[in-house]
Amino acid sequence: MTHATLVRLLRQVLETPTAPFHEYHMAATIRALLAPLPHVTVTADAFGNLIACYRRGRKRPHLAFGAHLDHPGWVRTRGGAAEFLGGVPAERLDRCGVRWFGDFGMWDLPAFELKDGLVRSRACDDLIGCVEIVALLMELERLGAEATVYGLFTRAEEVGFVGAVHLAKSWPLPEGVRFVSLETSAPRGGAAMGQGPVVRVGDRMSVFDDAVTAELLDAAAAEKVPVQRALLDGGSCEATAMQLYGIRSAAMSVILGNYHNCAPDGGIDVEYVSLADVKALIRLIVATTVRMAAGRPADSSKAAMKRRIEERLRAHRRHDRESRRGWAANDPAG
Numbered sequence: 498m499t500h501a502t503l504v505r506l507l508r509q510v511l512e513t514p515t516a517p518f519h520e521y522h523m524a525a526t527i528r529a530l531l532a533p534l535p536h537v538t539v540t541a542d543a544f545g546n547l548i549a550c551y552r553r554g555r556k557r558p559h560l561a562f563g564a565h566l567d568h569p570g571w572v573r574t575r576g577g578a579a580e581f582l583g584g585v586p587a588e589r590l591d592r593c594g595v596r597w598f599g600d601f602g603m604w605d606l607p608a609f610e611l612k613d614g615l616v617r618s619r620a621c622d623d624l625i626g627c628v629e630i631v632a633l634l635m636e637l638e639r640l641g642a643e644a645t646v647y648g649l650f651t652r653a654e655e656v657g658f659v660g661a662v663h664l665a666k667s668w669p670l671p672e673g674v675r676f677v678s679l680e681t682s683a684p685r686g687g688a689a690m691g692q693g694p695v696v697r698v699g700d701r702m703s704v705f706d707d708a709v710t711a712e713l714l715d716a717a718a719a720e721k722v723p724v725q726r727a728l729l730d731g732g733s734c735e736a737t738a739m740q741l742y743g744i745r746s747a748a749m750s751v752i753l754g755n756y757h758n759c760a761p762d763g764g765i766d767v768e769y770v771s772l773a774d775v776k777a778l779i780r781l782i783v784a785t786t787v788r789m790a791a792g793r794p795a796d797s798s799k800a801a802m803k804r805r806i807e808e809r810l811r812a813h814r815r816h817d818r819e820s821r822r823g824w825a826a827n828d829p830a831g
């Protein structure tokens with residue numbers, strides 16, 4: 498994907514307004530972006546989560562990449578009062594103006610700026626994840642990749658994984674498909690912005706699927722995509738929600754500045770991510786999808802480690818034989 502195409506995509510998604518439960522504009526934007534892709538179908542479940550499927554050829558699906566359509570924001574209650582939904586400390590709620598879009602409002606901050614390699618927006622979390630999934634599907638289409646993969650766009654994550662739990666409870670995907678949460682996260686566990694996307698070994702609540710995590714790391718090594726492997730335990734992501742309901746999950750993040758618009762000075766400001774990290778994450782999920790569709794378990798790092806261990810076992814058999822006399826003379830269990 499060219500730089501110009503990605504920037505246009507970022508602008509289209511980030512300029513679309515959203516708030517918990519009020520994701521209809523974002524859902525329409527995602528549908529419009531995916532409509533021209535001939536191998537992608539988009540359906541919605543009963544709750545309104547979007548389920549996109551790229552299918553070309555007859556390859557078995559392995560992964561479903563997920564991102565949430567909402568961001569902490571204001572909603573108008575039936576009585577007309579404004580209520581804030583999402584994790585922002587109460588003492589900050591009067592630190593910024595609000596721009597209303599009918600029944601919901603967002604912080605009155607720029608929707609999209611690209612400056613010094615940083616994407617700055619009133620809502621990077623998790624619209625960046627949505628952009629990454631759309632970019633994945635566009636790239637697979639451009640490459641003509643033979644694969645089957647899902648993109649899940651969930652509602653109302655910011656108030657407790659509401660959309661993800663609806664999806665998990667009536668899991669609509671084939672047996673064996675594993676969920677991969679794509680998030681933006683505050684830096685933790687030694688991870689830093691600009692050093693590549695983070696393959697999360699876990700979050701505050703869970704450890705994630707070992708096999709999918711290994712696939713992501715192997716794809717990164719093979720394609721020379723910079724990644725950081727870290728425990729981002731600042732919060733919980735949808736992978737934890739999915740696993741609570743029995744869906745095995747992995748997770749990736751790009752490091753986020755001003756998490757939930759909370760600036761270090763105590764005010765409310767734009768969130769920001771590194772554009773290079775976003776580009777690397779897109780490359781990595783494309784590569785992982787293509788590799789898993791091709792099915793090459795033999796070149797996995799874990800298979801290689803097992804082979805090395807087996808070779809060492811053979812090489813050390815002589816030492817074991819030569820130590821038998823000593824064992825016979827000295828082992829009290831005799």
Ligand SMILES: [Zn+2]
Pocket residue numbers: 569622655757
């Ligand atoms: Zn959030």
